Amino acid sequence: MFRAAILIRIRRSRASCRSVTLQSINMKKASIVTIGNEILAGKTVDTNAAHLAIELHNIGIPVVSTYTIADEIKAILRALNLAEADADVIIATGGLGPTDDDLTRQAFAEFLGVELRLQKDLLEDIRERFARRNLEMPENNKIQAYIPVGAKALKNIGTAPGIMAEHKGKLFVALPGVPMEMSRMFESILPELKEFAGSQAVVVRRLKCFGAGESTIAEMIGDSMQRGRNPLINCTASEGIITLHIIASAKEQNEALKMAEKDEKFLRDILRELVYGIGEQTLAEVVGEKLAQKNKTLTLAESCTGGWLGKLITDVPGSSKYFTRGWITYSNEAKIRELGIPADLIEKNGAVSEQVAAAMARCARRKAGTDFAIGITGIAGPTGGTEQKPVGLVYISIDSDDGCETKRCLFISKRPFVRLRAAQTALNMLRLKLNI
Amino acid sequence: MFRAAILIRIRRSRASCRSVTLQSINMKKASIVTIGNEILAGKTVDTNAAHLAIELHNIGIPVVSTYTIADEIKAILRALNLAEADADVIIATGGLGPTDDDLTRQAFAEFLGVELRLQKDLLEDIRERFARRNLEMPENNKIQAYIPVGAKALKNIGTAPGIMAEHKGKLFVALPGVPMEMSRMFESILPELKEFAGSQAVVVRRLKCFGAGESTIAEMIGDSMQRGRNPLINCTASEGIITLHIIASAKEQNEALKMAEKDEKFLRDILRELVYGIGEQTLAEVVGEKLAQKNKTLTLAESCTGGWLGKLITDVPGSSKYFTRGWITYSNEAKIRELGIPADLIEKNGAVSEQVAAAMARCARRKAGTDFAIGITGIAGPTGGTEQKPVGLVYISIDSDDGCETKRCLFISKRPFVRLRAAQTALNMLRLKLNI
Incomplete structure (x- = not known):
């Protein structure tokens, strides 16, 4: 069956959905202070700020401003002051490491108007962490056990403890910059943040x-x-x-x-x-769940996606339950020899055609003995397009006991997007088939 | 040949290389103002700031601060004032769209102390852009043709013109938020920025x-x-x-x-x-270039990477010159039936073994008739590991006329990282082989 052509324009838009922020008069607000020369220099993209913004949003504390500044005490103090003026919850990330340019601890103490004090239990924790790897703690790391007087130390999966302090009715938190450590520590303070945000x-x-x-x-x-x-x-x-x-x-x-x-x-x-x-489900996860539930199996014959669809499917742990093999048949000769597609079918219709996509799915299914097979053939670009068959033209077929369904897609975009959309569209077609 | 085991720990570190910033006394500095509720809400990660930071760095204008704020005139004015205090070049992104919550134009005019004035040539440009798609320009878009008096309009590949103005000896620029439009417009003002930065x-x-x-x-x-x-x-x-x-x-x-x-x-x-x-070269590009130069061909037999290596290789335009096919043999049975690996080899050594990786490469090479073949088999996790064969254990083989080289790797990390590192390590092994 040949479905109507679909035309998909892929835009890299920041916000074509209407922008909305969650705010009401009594709502607590947050401000984020990102500390680190490497973020400022563009060497690292600040994914922490976006992660925190979403998490805070989800507990009813919208982020109203973000400051990114250098590892300098003066700059940190200035940003904390600005953030304090904006918000009730101030979350800093970065600058808790053991080296000389990690100054968040010192800046927090100065901002809170207190001294840094050694917490022996933290020092023990850090020492132990090294000992477990048969290492002696470098002298440098001792600084990480110092916490501003009156503040609470937050345990870390790495060596750097975080800091949490209430100050003039506002909540100040310092988290590590390493994304995984940051997100875990943030999770650990969620109950306190929820309580601070109010009873909602x-x-x-x-x-x-x-x-x-x-x-x-x-x-x-x-x-x-x-x-x-x-x-x-x-x-x-x-x-x-x-x-x-x-x-x-x-x-x-x-x-x-x-x-x-x-x-x-x-x-x-x-x-x-x-x-x-x-939640966080991917298309491949959903398709995989359905295949596993129905005890069905899947195979692939990929041309223009070159393995990307296989990659997406095997991203899912346990995918071996329904996926055992696939073919990357990039050249015509590979399609003929490895899948058994008739040479004259390709000659007559071209490798990028409804007929060849369908034959790829059918032959792969027969060879693998699966319930479903996907065949993908297309022109990913940047070259290889013609007027009749432009860059972005992709045929996707799914073969099963119900017959073979083929979709003609035109993805008007660059090579990586054409390839990814082709793989995603194939998964989506299979999902809809499995829904029936 | 069996090479020594390598142990690779993968850390997600923000900055274990020493942080450095490019600064000298006479150097001009930059500050970035990111405008947009969607960035603040974490719905979009701000990749523009990192892109600009690197580009500015490269022309000798280090970024010293970044402010992320909402689409509100008051917030934009405050951020422009803060940025002006920090830097000589102030670059804002976002808020140039046609809707009511795009307020960067108005805020710039207010900041510069001038009116917004309609520029008829810009209006014509925008109208034409719609006409080319057989559309009438929506009334909303007219606002995009307004520019602060005395400022320069910057042409855009989308509809929103940018703004550039000198003010009290400092340079103020407003760029669109859409990354592709932003980077292209930034490129167009590079000559002016370089001149402004000095003669270096x-x-x-x-x-x-x-x-x-x-x-x-x-x-x-x-x-x-x-x-x-x-x-x-x-x-x-x-x-x-x-x-x-x-x-x-x-x-x-x-x-x-x-x-x-x-x-x-x-x-x-x-x-x-x-x-x-x-420059921006990937491992797959470098390997591809070498294969093309030497007129050599490559095939793959992937188990734990499940197509990821094929994906990386075919990311490169023109890869069909040296890559025609590959096998994803995820199950033991697929390895036996599709590649012709002896069943007792798997039984004796296990699917994740030096012997099976080597056999995968050898069999794939024989079937495809290529100069090189890569075989990968491993335990990507999260389950399936044992004490002898833990999660992260991967064998990678390259077969060629010189014989078969196998590497044992232990990637101590999670499933996605194990898989990516396995694919990258395979490419790197082939690169080193092609260097000889």
Whole structure:
């Protein structure tokens, strides 16, 4: 079956969904201070700020400003002062390491107007951490056991303890800069932050969508993305995946949960098949779950995606349950010899054609003896396009006992996007097939 | 041949290379103002700031601060004032769209103390852009043709023109938030920025390294990473690839070039085989170039990487010249049936073994008739590890006319990192083989 052509324009847009922030008058606000020369120099992209912003948002503490500054006491003090003027919760990241240019501890002490004091238990912890690896603690690391007087030390999976202090009714936190350590330590202070934010219960649901752009989805759900609405509905886009965040606030957890569930149903009714999953699920995870549930197996014959679809499928732990093999048949000769596609089929229709995509799926399925097989052939670019068959033209086939379904796609974009969208679209086609 | 085991610990470190900033007394400095609720809410990671920081660094204008703020005139004015106090070049991104919450134009006019005035040629440009797609310009977009009096409009590939103005001896620039539009517009003002920065010529060379961690490389090159040195040598790490930036400043272009070349030679002499390329080159590009030059071909048999290596190889345009096919043999049965590996070889040694990796490479090479073949088998985790064969154990074989070389690797990390490092290490092994 040959489906209608679909035309997908891929834009790298920062925000075509309407921008919304979660704010009400009594709501506590947060400001983030990112400390580190390497961030300032562009050597490291600051993913911590975005991570914290989302997490804080989810507990009802919107971030209102972010400051990125150098590892210098003066600069840190200035940023803490600016952040204090903006917000109730001030979270700094970075500068807690053992070297001379890690100055967050000193700056925090100076800002709070107290001394740094050695905490012997922390020093023991750090020493032990080294001992476990049969190493002696370098003298440098001793500084990490110093905490401003009156502040609370936060345990770390690395060596650097964090700092938390209340000061003039505001909450000041210093977290390490290493993303994994930062996110774990942040998680450990969530109860305190929630308490500080007030008694409101916040429930967050995420709906993952594929198959339409941000603006289309925003249009479909219309007014429900209004600022100030409760539940608040937010929309983010990353690599073709659109995520809708439903953030419900209420006095009681149960009430917030009910509100979030009601909106989830409301959105699902509108978006229907576009919603493929929840939370952090990937398309490959959802497809894999369905295959495993139904005890079905899958194989692949990839041309223009060159292994990317196999990579996405095997990203999922346990994928060996439903995926045992695949072919990367990049050349015509490989399609003929490894899959058994008739040479004249390619000659007659061209390698990028409905017929060859279908034959790739059929032959791969026969060879692997699976329930499903995906065949992908296309022109990823930058060269190789013609007027009839432009760069971005991709045929995707799924073969199964129900026959072979082929989709013609035109992804108007550059090579990496054409390839990724082709692999994602194939997964999405299989997902819809498995839904039936 | 069985090489010595290598043990690689993968850390997600923000900066274990010494942090350095390029600064001298007469140097102009920059501050970045990122405008947008979606950045503040964590919905979009601010990659613009990092991109600008590197680009500005490269022309000798270090970034000293970054402010991220909401789409509100008051917040933008405050940030512009703070940035003005920090720096000579102030670059804002975002808030130039056509909707009500795009307020950068208005804030710039207010900051500069002038009116916004309609520029008819810009309006024509925007109208034409819509006309080319057979669309009428929405009334909303008219606002994008307004520019503060006395400021210069910067042409955009999208609809939103940028703004550049000198004010009290400082340079103020507003760029769009969409990364591609931002970077293109920034490129267009490079000549003005260079002139503004002074007459110094800056030459930047980048050396890409693989096979050792940041700290090892930092130790190897020692003092040459000192702050304030000229050429300045910087080190960044991303997904296992270490990049050394050599930034040479001099009065004359020729002199800067000579200095950069001298340091490049110096670093290459120390790091030798660790340096795999220059500029933005990937391992797969370098390997591909060498294969194409020598008129050699490559095939793959992937188990734990599940197509990732094929993906990396076919990321490179023109890879069809040396890569025609590959096998993803995820199960034992697939290894036996598709590649022809003897069942008792797997039974005796286990699928994750030197013998099976070598057999995968040998069989794939024979089937594809290529000059080189890579076989990869390993335990990506999170489960499937034993005491003898832990998660992260990967065998990589390269078969060629010279025989079969197998490497045992232990990547102590999580599933995605184990898989990526395995694919990268395979490419690196082939690179070293092709060097001979």
